[in-house]
Amino acid sequence: MQDKRVALITGANQGVGLQVAKELVANGLSVLVGSRNFARGEAAAKEIGSGAIALQLDAIRTCGETALDGHSSLIF
């Protein structure tokens, strides 16, 4: 079994998330670069270097849908 540490970072294609991803990869972790837009995530992963893998992920939407699960009577 691989014992390399893996981090999943949401919003890792820009700003704080991108810098954290770089910092962790530079310190030997593998990073899943979460991004709502896969192309931007891939570009960020390429910039970060080997050890970074792009992942399409909309954390807010997923959390929202999970929170709303079973509450279909809510009206927007």
Place this chain on the structure above:
Amino acid sequence: MALALVPKGVKASVMRLPQVHDTTKQGLVTYLIAVAREKGVSAYVGEGRNCWSAAHVLDVAHLYRLTLEKHEAGAKYHAVAEEGVAMRDIADAIGRGLKVRVVSLSPEQAQAHFGWLSMLASNDLRASSVQTRRKLGWNPTGPGLIADLERQSYFAEASPSASLR
């Protein structure tokens, strides 16, 4: 919310962020720049002595790593490098960058000028990171917010434009 998971065995901790900056983005200050660009004047409220705290993005990234390595469940950290940068100094730096006048506004005028930002622009959002530094051995090295505002290119085509909404 995240801390509610701690009793269930999740090693959750909370990072409170100030205005996180580099030379392209500076948190809410980016919106202050957008307002100043749109109105043609850079403003502060009253004497502009209310402050916002700030940290450079690389210092914040380093702090996140230290936090992950420490694994202290339930901890709250303040990613603050500069405890308080005066709004007057921020407005001055934006005025120099955009080459627009810098003015003081009354609280009533601030509402019309800043819109949704007026409350924040009037508030003192100072925070201390003494405990965070002590617990994690974090020593932010900057550069500071004003230094990044000085080095930002305000008229570059490629600079990200902040929409006011």
